[in-house]
Amino acid sequence: MNSDQLNRWLTLGANIGVVVGIALLILEINQNTEMMRAQMTQARSENLLGRYKDEIHSDYWAEIIAKRRVAQSLDEWVEALTPEEYERVWTFQLFQWHYLQS
Known part of the structure; x- marks a missing residue:
């Protein structure tokens, strides 16, 4: 009888260990999913920021900005483009809009 009772307690302990292990695995998978989402968002933002910088450093933007400074209004500037x-x-x-959305 003592051996049977010990066997039941050991089985219960093993089952509890399995349930706790599964719960921890689920928690780890959720954390990993969140981390992957954050990395994807960061990579997308860095990609857009790189394109943003390339666009800003292009020569043609100097002319566009100069036209904006000379124009008296936004409408006048748009017409001058x-x-x-x-x-x-x-x-x-x-x-810009897409960068702010991500």
Whole structure:
């Protein structure tokens, strides 16, 4: 009888250990998932930031900014832009918006 009772307690302890192990595994998987999401967001942000910097350091932005400084209003500036410059400004704004969303 003593041996049977000991066997039951050992089985109960083993089962509790398995349940605790599964719970810890689930917790670890959740933490790993969160970490992977954070890394993906950071990588996406770094990619966009790199594109952002490339865009800003291009020569054509000097002309676009100069036109903005000369213009009396935003409408006047937009009218002074060539279609290509307008597309660049529009694309830049989309990059900005997307960067802020991520």
